[in-house]
Amino acid sequence: xxxxxxxxxxxxxxxxxxxxxxxxxxxxxxxxxxxxxxxxxxxxxxxxxxxxxxxxxxxxxxxxxxxxxxxxxxxxxxxxxxxxxxxxxxxxxxxxxxxxxxxxxxxxxxxxxxxxxxxxxxxxxxxxxxxxxxxxxxxxxxxxxxxxxxxxxxxxxxxxxxxxxxxxxxxxxxxxxxxxxxxxxxxxxxxxxxxxxxxxxxxxxxxxxxxxxxxxxxxxxxxxxxxxxxxxxxxxxxxxxxxxxxxxxxxxxxxxxxxxxxxxxxxxxxxxxxxxxxxxxxxxxxxxxxxxxxxxxxxxxxxxxxxxxxxxxxxxxxxxxxxxxxxxxxxxxxxxxxxxxxxxxxxxxxxxxxxxxxxxxxxxxxxxxxxxxxxxxxxxxxxxxxxxxxxxxxxxxxxxxxxxxxxxxxxxxxxxxxxxxxxxxxxxxxxxxxxxxxxxxxxxxxxxxxxxxxxxxxxxxxxxxxxxxxxxxxxxxxxxxxxxxxxxxxx
Amino acid sequence: xxxxxxxxxxxxxxxxxxxxxxxxxxxxxxxxxxxxxxxxxxxxxxxxxxxxxxxxxxxxxxxxxxxxxxxxxxxxxxxxxxxxxxxxxxxxxxxxxxxxxxxxxxxxxxxxxxxxxxxxxxxxxxxxxxxxxxxxxxxxxxxxxxxxxxxxxxxxxxxxxxxxxxxxxxxxxxxxxxxxxxxxxxxxxxxxxxxxxxxxxxxxxxxxxxxxxxxxxxx
Numbered sequence: 001x002x003x004x005x006x007x008x009x010x011x012x013x014x015x016x017x018x019x020x021x022x023x024x025x026x027x028x029x030x031x032x033x034x035x036x037x038x039x040x041x042x043x044x045x046x047x048x049x050x051x052x053x054x055x056x057x058x059x060x061x062x063x064x065x066x067x068x069x070x071x072x073x074x075x076x077x078x079x080x081x082x083x084x085x086x087x088x089x090x091x092x093x094x095x096x097x098x099x100x101x102x103x104x105x106x107x108x109x110x111x112x113x114x115x116x117x118x119x120x121x122x123x124x125x126x127x128x129x130x131x132x133x134x135x136x137x138x139x140x141x142x143x144x145x146x147x148x149x150x151x152x153x154x155x156x157x158x159x160x161x162x163x164x165x166x167x168x169x170x171x172x173x174x175x176x177x178x179x180x181x182x183x184x185x186x187x188x189x190x191x192x193x194x195x196x197x198x199x200x201x202x203x204x205x206x207x208x209x210x211x212x213x214x215x216x217x218x219x220x221x222x223x224x225x226x227x228x229x230x231x232x233x234x235x236x237x238x239x240x241x242x243x244x245x246x247x248x249x250x251x252x253x254x255x256x257x258x259x260x261x262x263x264x265x266x267x268x269x270x271x272x273x274x275x276x277x278x279x280x281x282x283x284x285x286x287x288x289x290x291x292x293x294x295x296x297x298x299x300x301x302x303x304x305x306x307x308x309x310x311x312x313x314x315x316x317x318x319x320x321x322x323x324x325x326x327x328x329x330x331x332x333x334x335x336x337x338x339x340x341x342x343x344x345x346x347x348x349x350x351x352x353x354x355x356x357x358x359x360x361x362x363x364x365x366x367x368x369x370x371x372x373x374x375x376x377x378x379x380x381x382x383x384x385x386x387x388x389x390x391x392x393x394x395x396x397x398x399x400x401x402x403x404x405x406x407x408x409x410x411x412x413x414x415x416x417x418x419x420x421x422x423x424x425x426x427x428x429x430x431x432x433x434x435x436x437x438x439x440x441x442x443x444x445x446x447x448x449x450x451x452x453x454x455x456x457x458x459x460x461x462x463x464x465x466x467x468x469x470x471x472x473x474x475x476x477x478x479x480x481x482x483x484x485x486x487x488x489x490x491x
Numbered sequence: 492x493x494x495x496x497x498x499x500x501x502x503x504x505x506x507x508x509x510x511x512x513x514x515x516x517x518x519x520x521x522x523x524x525x526x527x528x529x530x531x532x533x534x535x536x537x538x539x540x541x542x543x544x545x546x547x548x549x550x551x552x553x554x555x556x557x558x559x560x561x562x563x564x565x566x567x568x569x570x571x572x573x574x575x576x577x578x579x580x581x582x583x584x585x586x587x588x589x590x591x592x593x594x595x596x597x598x599x600x601x602x603x604x605x606x607x608x609x610x611x612x613x614x615x616x617x618x619x620x621x622x623x624x625x626x627x628x629x630x631x632x633x634x635x636x637x638x639x640x641x642x643x644x645x646x647x648x649x650x651x652x653x654x655x656x657x658x659x660x661x662x663x664x665x666x667x668x669x670x671x672x673x674x675x676x677x678x679x680x681x682x683x684x685x686x687x688x689x690x691x692x693x694x695x696x697x698x699x700x701x702x703x704x705x706x707x708x709x710x
Contacts, residue, residue, distance in 0.1 A: 036560045063534050200557040216560075420494035421529030421536075423559060 034193065034206045037067050037180075038424065039414070040217035042187055042207075042230050044070030046093075046162065047386030047403030048223030049169035050106070054411035056176040057106045060418050061411065067180040067215060069207065074183050079113060079167040085283055088116070090249045090363040092288040093165065094157040094267075094280065094397035099404040106411075108172035113164050118282045119155040120265040124351065125470075128272040128321055129458060132467030133351070134474040136484055156267070156484070157397065159280050159288065165400070186210040190220070190233040204425075205233065205381055219425040220382050221410070223403075226372060228388035234379040240372035240391070243452065245275050246298035247394055248291040248366045252313065253358035257285055259350050268353045269395070270317055272324065273458035275369075276395045277316040279353040287353065289313060290394055292452075297328050298366040308334040309364060310356045317352045319345055321458060369393055371449055373442065378434045381425035383410055390441050393448045402441050409436050492690045493525055495682060496623070496703070497533070500590060503619050503678050503705035513537035517588040517613055519575050520596035524552030524568075528559070530592075531568040538566050540588070544574040575609045587615030587708075593622040598656050607665065614708045619676070620666075621705040627656035630699045659697040659704060666706045676707025 039055065041048045052068055055061040095103075103109040126133035138154055173179055188208045193201025193216050205220040222230025231238060258281055260266050265281040275292030282288055291301070291313070301312060315327060315338045323341055327334055372391040377384045386403030413433035414424050422429040454466055514536050518527040521541035531539040543549055549570050556562045556570070571578070581587045591614050600606045614620055639646045659679055666672050680703040681696020696702060 195557075198557075199560050199563050200554075201560075203558060218559075416494070418534070420497040421532040422494070423528075423532065 033196075034201075034214040034216040036065070036216050036218075038064040038218045039066040039221060040069065040205075040207060040215055040219075041067070041221040041223055042069045043223035043225060043228075043386075043388070044068055044072070044074050044166075044183070045223060045225065045386060045403070046165045046169065046400055047407050048221065049166065049173060050102070050108075050404055050407035051221060051223065051385060051410055052179050053108055053169055053172045053176065054102075054106045054407060055414065056173065056178055058411060058415055060415045062178070064414075064418070064424075065180075066178070067182060069182045069185055069187055069209065069215075071186045072184060074166065074170060077163055077166050078170065079116070079161065079163045083116070085115065086253065086286065087360060088251045088282050088286050088288065088363075089161040089163050090251050090288065090360075090365055091162040092159055092249075092280065092282070093162055093400040095160050095165070095404075096157050096398075096401045097153060097155060099401045100158060102404055102408045103168070106172065107175075108168050111171035111175070112160075112168040116161060116164050116283060118159040118265055119157070120159065120267045120281050121154050121156060122260065122264065122266040123156055123269070124266060125269045126271070126351075127455070127463075127467050127470060128270045129463050130467040132470045134470050138481075138484065159267075159282055162400070182209055182211065182213070187229060190229065203380055217381065217425070218423065219414070219430075222382065222384045222388040223386050223407075224388050226370065226387045226391045228384065230382060231374060231384055231388050234382040234384075236374050236376055236379055236382075236384070238372045238374045240370060243275075243292075243369040243371065243393065244295065245292050245369045246295050246366040247369055248289070248293060248298045248301050248364065250289045250309075250313070250365070251282075251360040251363040252279075252287050252289055252310075252356045253360070254285050254287050254354040255357050256354050258354060266353075268317065270352075271455035272316070273321055273456055274324075275452070276455065277313075278395075279313075279317065280397075285357075287356075291316060292369060292393075292395065295368070300328055302364050302366060304334065306359050306361075308332065310359055311335040311338040313356050313359075314338065315342070318342060318347050371445060373445055376434055377406075377438060378427060378430040380427055383430055383433060385410060389437075390445060392445050393452050395451060396444075396448050398444055398448065402444065405440070406437050409433055412436075492682075493529055495680075495690050495692065496526055496592070496594060496621070497529065499678070499680050499703045499705060500592075500619070500621050502680075503621060503676075503707070504590075506675060506678070507617060507619075507707065511589055511617075514589040516540070517591045518542070519591065519593045519610060521552065521570065522548050524555060524570065526592060526594055527552070527568060527570070528556065528562060530590075531562050532559070536567075539568045540571065541568065542571045542573045542575065542578060544572065546572050575606065575613075578613065580612045581615075584616055587613050587618060589615060589618045591618065591620050593620065595623055597622060597624045598651065600655065603655070603657055604665070611669070611671070611708070616708050616710050619705055619707050620671075621703065622662075623682075623701065623703045624662075625651075625656050625701050626658045626697065626699055628658075628699045659702055662704050670710070671708055672706040674707075674709055676709065678705045679703060 041052055052066060055064060055066055121137055123136040188210055190205050190207050193204040193206045195202045201216055204216045206214055206216045208214050220230055222228045224230050258265055267280045269276050269278040274294055274297060277291040280288050301309060311334050319341055370391045371393060374384055374389045377389050385406040390402060392399050410433050413430060417424045417429040457463060516530045516539040518539060518541040521527045521543045524541060527539050527541035530536055549572050552570050556568060562568045591610060593610060597603050640648050679697045681693045682690050682701050683693045683696055685691050
């Protein structure tokens, strides 16, 4: 068990300069007894909302008293009602069929704005150094000569704006009701409760909120992101490293709907030594870019005027790593330089995404890439879900799905605990959540990390070996099917 | 072990027609209150009375109970320092309990017959006695007396008196003779402890090791 701070020691979540003030205020509020909750979820992202919707939707857990605390005003994170289909948020994720199934089971999927979700049926992945290529689609991922089963799914994953996921879950939560929502409210501090004559809350986390309220949690769920204050409170360490890479994102409009037409959408990912560049399909001619690259190149890309940025993205899928190295050093004029260089670079246009025609204003942004894994997901009266528990390289689009998997598993664990009269905050009751999710997430974190490292190598014998391996897997339908079903979340 | 107890009770009660919506439990030999607490937390529980003749264990149970605000609600969970012989018998059978639990107690009782005679007075018609114990077989002798006490030393020597163990068939006969469980209200479930996995159900395990036994009072 992680070390817990002794009773009465204040744990400030705010900068040191504010601690004094907080301590005094906390001392005055703790005199009043806190309101008792069964589950307090800190963080209203997709993982936290999915957990709450799951708890409210299941008969066994409906009787639990639950609260959500979210620092932001979630109304602002909602999909704009007047959003049109030629404008998309730059924050998109790939939802696996397993995640969609879970959203269906908790009754949320019917609230999704489906016109803004793009399923894709094929994935093209290739090596930017050798052009060794693997294609993923359920039709090629089967044993030779055996016919395709009609029941076999055709969708690899669904591209969805994070705002759409959030709105979907919020709508479901509103429909279900019964969650005490503390929105645009911050957690000022988390302390352990006190032992009074009537009741002993010394093992219970008591949260003091910015609105002055105080809540005691039988189970405190940290869905509060990579820098999770709940994780800090529980004394759970999170280990990992920064990749020294940034993910550059942008909402793009392509020249057409894609080579497969509207019913066969294709995702593309090219591994460059600086990191993978991915073009993921959205409805119509729209697509979302995720380009993992070095921080200085990310800064360079963000500083370019739209015409040069568009040219660089097109070059990212077409020109050699050596060309790209040079283009990043040019102070300006990328568009003309690329037009000239593309004339001398052979490529099959159907193997790469259609050309970018337009970049949506204000959508070019970047974020640092990290890998983190908490030592454990559970402590006494604490459970971590989503980014609070793990942060993954985005190259396989698994981050959001891992959080959804966590939420579903924690709902199952809590359900079983309620049905057998266990204290849902006890380490014993939470054990199955930790054992179910930890190993699975750890494996996925490891695979994505190894892939990143493998493809960071620009030359040498490893390049030949990895290309041989990629081509071999591409030729073996059943093996490819195995990888695909793992990536699909085990469906 | 504890989740299995609830699973077993749920199965027993599922065979009752028109079961009461809110249950009253009596837990005999409650010890530190593991089962009593969990029964009191169930949404379908009205109240739990838990008795044990040892004051020391009840002190631990009371301290633990305080850590859960649900359990300190008046009337939810009451610990009594008493043996079953000392507990007042209900005025009418209908004032008895819906579920009377006797977990891991009978194998330590010197005279199981008279003990059970006292227990059954507290069950209301339609209510259940659920108990768990160990069958008197070579397997149970080797595990509880030789392994646990002599070899591993994980329980104090003399904890188990193998001769006191009651086999499932004997238990069944004892209740059927008194007119209990004749209309199908009788269930058993064998369980075994698997290191690393905890207690698991084993079909047929009641014949050779630990088992749950549930029987309904018909009238």
